[in-house]
Amino acid sequence: MGRTTWHVPRAIALLRLAVPVVAVLYAVTLLPGVRGPQPVFVxxxxxxxxxxxxxASAALCLLRAALVGAERRAWIFLGLAPLAYVCGDLYYNAVLVGADVVPYPSWGDLGWIGVYPLLVTGLVLLLRARVAGVRASLWLDSLTGGFGAAALLGALVLRPVLELTQGRLPVVLTxxxxxxxxxxxLAVLMLVFNLHAWRPGRSWWLLAWVAVVLLGSDSLYLLQTAAGTYVDAGPLDAxxxxxxxxxxxxAWQRPPRTTAVREGSASIAVPATLSVLSTGILFAGALHALPLVVCLAGLATVLLASARLFFALVESRRLAAARLEARTDELTGLPNRRSYLESVQAALHAGDPVTVMIVDLDRFxxxxxxxxxxxxxxxxxxxxxxxAARVGSDRTLVARLGGDEFAVLTREGAEADAYAVAxxxxxxxxxxVELGGLVLRVDSSVGxxxxxxxxTTWEALLARADAAMYAAKRGGTGVAQYDATRDADGVDRLALLADLRVALETGRLEVHYQPVRSLHTDHVTSAEALVRWTHPTRGLLSPAEFLPVAVExxxxRMLTDEVLRMATDQAARWHAEGLDVPVAVNLSESDLTDPDLLDRIAGHRTRTGLPARSLTLEITESTVAAVMDxxxxxxxxxxxQGHLLALDDFGTGYSxxxxxxxxxxxxxKLDRSVIRAVGSPATDAVVAGTVxxxxxxxxxxLAEGVETVADLEALRLLGCDSVQGFxxxxxxxxLQTTTVLRALAARPTATPVPAVVTLPAPRQGSGVIASRG
Known part of the structure; x- marks a missing residue:
């Protein structure tokens, strides 16, 4: 949740303010001299x-669990931990304060010790809710930190404790x-901080405060008890x-805006420091009589640090191999589309005069x-x-984009030189080419x-090189350079392009939403974001009329970002008023080949605080097939990362x-062409089989394009889970969609009946790709 969705009720905000103020004031009353020459229990x-x-702290945690659905189980356990402490303290204050002989351990210790398993359970549940997966190396970091801290603490406080207890087992164990x-x-929190490169967010820092202060208070208590200096109502009780x-x-801090696991030098700094200290403890143990358990903890720390180093080496080799594989075409060994686009971007960023070529094999x-x-x-x-052998060089890169399509990037400054390379x-x-006893000859077209x-962008250059390649095919020239004047509607398209740039830069595009309804519960399960542009002179344009211009x-990328911005903002507003309606946004081919796509989407989530599950990303099979690698x-x-993925227009492609x-x-998502004749035996068989x-x-x-109640009921009987359509x-x-969502949420019962928003029917197209209304 982020700033637009995270809301703290006023009463809770006041309680949250009162707790630290009262706690600090209470701590002041425990300072020496405040209650008189000697501390006295009041x-x-x-x-x-x-x-x-x-x-009050427990109440804040339990209210968090009751009022906010996310992380509920974690905050229940974290809320029970302070109550366990209260039980122990009440018993101690009511029965043992002022007694001539105070037994140790007592029933009060049962409540105090009970704080810790509740804390650990709550922290683990919170970690699982906020982080999807944890690698073995990070667990090792956590264990290294835990054993290292144990060795350090044991070296400082264990000997006086053992001397105090003189072998009495119940006291030693307590x-x-x-x-x-x-x-x-502390070990759990060490893992959390390692996972987030020691930038985990405000709530985790407060939980770390809890762990560190508890550890310090308990350790000082043991030392003071060993020295005979502990007194009730003293400063330590604060x-x-x-x-x-x-x-x-x-409990009432905004949750971290990202759940991505981050690693950096900070992730291993603390475990590394503690492993060095543990080595020193082992050396000190050889010279001085440290307890055996301290030396064992130090030895475990060093061994775990060694295992962590081994895992780091293995991960580094695996990562290097994965990076190479992710940028290499599996079939040819050439750079793949991702690697090629990164090279184009780097060349453009450096300001080099570059030429992009698309090479297509004729009649392959x-x-x-x-x-x-x-x-x-x-x-x-x-x-x-x-x-690659004949043309590739330090100034010319040959890559395979997919299928029978290759691409070349050359930094030859003169256009004539680039043409010669083509x-x-x-x-x-x-x-x-001789293959299996056959001699093959292949022609090609180059744009x-x-x-x-x-x-000046890789998207524009690839689109125009592609257009030039098709011009070379049509004209039979073999090689063609992009020529804007060859576009049949060049002037009109340039004017539309200029207007589209202005619309994108000034925020004049808008997004309409089409809710998706469950056929099981009739609840709204999501809403598809559909881009619309009301042109100042041409009126409402369908995406099919302006998206090709945008791609060329x-x-x-700018268009997708604008739709993502508006859609995530709206989804965050719905969440803020209690309407849990995820939004679905279409991704284009150029989005899927953009190396920055993950960061772009994460940026919108971070800005709005929207959880990943509230943003569904839709693709088409033809789009993915074109850029599969x-x-x-x-x-x-x-x-x-937690996003749901939807396959759009299913049933229209060969793959x-x-x-x-x-x-x-x-x-x-079943395409409307698949369900158009639902109710006929053949169509019903296809739909039922696909379901x-x-x-x-x-x-x-999900069946889209559903236009009649009869079709809706037929799809329900065939097993479809949800529907979308007029x-x-x-x-x-x-605004109108929000009104509909409020009305649907307020219904006492759910019955599947048509609920059409009375608005002019939009022109047809498909989401970010084209409207599917």
Whole structure:
């Protein structure tokens, strides 16, 4: 949750303010001399005010669990921890204060020690709620820190404790239980801080305060008890109140805005420091008689640090291999699309005059169809190696984009030199290739786009090189440079492009929302964000009319960011008023090939505080198929971050079954063309079979474009999970959609009936790609 969604009720805000103020004032009353020459127990003050702070802290934690659904179980346990302390303190104050002989351990210790398992359980649950996965190396960091702190603490306080207890087992165990439990709490927090590179957010810092102050208070208590200097109502008693009081403050801090695991030098600094100290403790143990358990803790720290070093080396090698694999085409060994785009971006950033080329093999499909895909793959390997060997250099990069499409980046300054490279490429490709006793000859078409003349972004350059390549195919020239005057509607498109730039820069685009309804509960499960542009002279334009211009001009990234901004802002506003309605935004081909896509999406989540589960990202199978090498790792990373992924327009592409098996999809959206004739035996069989396959693969199945109640009921009987379409809601601006959502949320019962927003029907298109209203 972020600034737009995190709301603290006024009464809780006042209580949150009162707790630290009263805690500090109470601590002042425990300072030497405030209560007289000697500390004296004051019932109303110590049992009333002091414990009142702890009770208020527990109440803040439990109210957090009751009023905010996220992390509920964690805050229940964290709220019970202060109450366990209160139980122990009440028993001690009521029964043991003033007694001639105070038994140790007592029933009060049961309550005090009970604080720690509740704390550890709550912290672990909170960690699991906020962080998706933890690698073994980070667990080792946590254990190293825990054992290192144990060794250090033991070296400082264990000997006097053992001397005090003189072998009485119940007392020894009770005395050791407190620091050992403290170290358990500290070990969990060590893991949390390592996971977040020691920048975990305000709530975790407050929880760290709780752990450190408890550890310090318990350790000082043991030392003072060993020295015979501990007194009731002394300054040390403030430590436990100040520590547990901070729990309630942590409960009502904004949760961290990202759950991504971050690593850096800070992640290993503390474990490394403690392992060095533990080595010193082992050396001191050889010279002086330190307790055996201290030396064992130091030895465990050193061994764990050594294991951590081994894991670091393994992870470094794996990471290097993964980075190379992520930027290498598996078939040809050439740089893949991601690597190529990064190189183009770097060259543009450096201000170099560069030329982007798209190389397409002519009639390659005939090779696959007549000789088989194995021969086609062999041909691509031979041509890829040949191009890299004959044309590739420190100034010219050859890459494979996918399928039979290659790309070249050259830093040859003169356009004539770049053109010569393109001609050389065609000659290299045209040379005979012998495969399996066959001699193959392949022609190619090459399109060129020059920076900065034809564009200053990789999106614009690739789009225009692609357009030039198709011009070369149509004209039979083999090589063509991008020429804006060859566009049939060049002047009109340039005018539309200029207007679109202004609309993007001034925020004149808008997003309409079309709710999705569950066929099981009739509740709204999400709302698809559909971009709209009301042109100042042309009126309402469908995305199909301006998206091609945006892609060609390299504006698709800006357009997607604008839709993401508006959609996440609106979803955050809905969350703020209690409407839990995730939004769905379409991603284009250029988004999936953008190396910064993950950071861009995370930035919108961070800005609004929107959890990942509240932003569904939609793709089409044809879009992914075109950029498979880059798209699949990106989609898997998005899903790991917690986003739901939806496969849009399912049933329109040739690769549907491939997509189901390969892509990490959560929601399967049946295209309107699939369900248009629902109710007929053939269509029903197709829909039922698709639903069955989707469910078997763990996907929810959504039917879009539903226009009649009869179709809705038929889809319900066929097993679809949810529907989207005019029968229930037309796409509408945010204000009207909010009214509909409020009305649906206020219904006493849920019955599937049409609920159409009365607005002019938008032109047809598809989300960020085109409206699907």
């Amino acid at each position: 019932g109303w003050l110590d049992s009333g005010v002091g414990l009142g702070v702890v009770v 005395n050791l239980a407190y620091p050992v439990a403290d170290l358990g709490v 430590g436990w109140i100040l520590a547990l009081g901070a729990l309630g403050l942590a 499909k005939q090779v696959n169809d007549s000789l088989g895909h194995a021969v086609g793959d062999d041909l691509l390997q031979v041509l890829g190696r040949r191009m 001609e050389q490429l065609r000659g290299v490709i045209a040379e005979p 060129l786009a020059h920076a900065p003349r034809d564009g 001009a390299g504006l698709s 880059t798209a699949l790792p990106t989609l898997e990373a998005l899903r790991t 549907s079954l491939w997509a189901l098996r390969t892509l990490p999809i959560d929601v399967l 069955s396959v989707g469910h078997a693969l763990g996907m929810r199945v 029968v229930l809601h037309r796409p509408a601006p945010a």
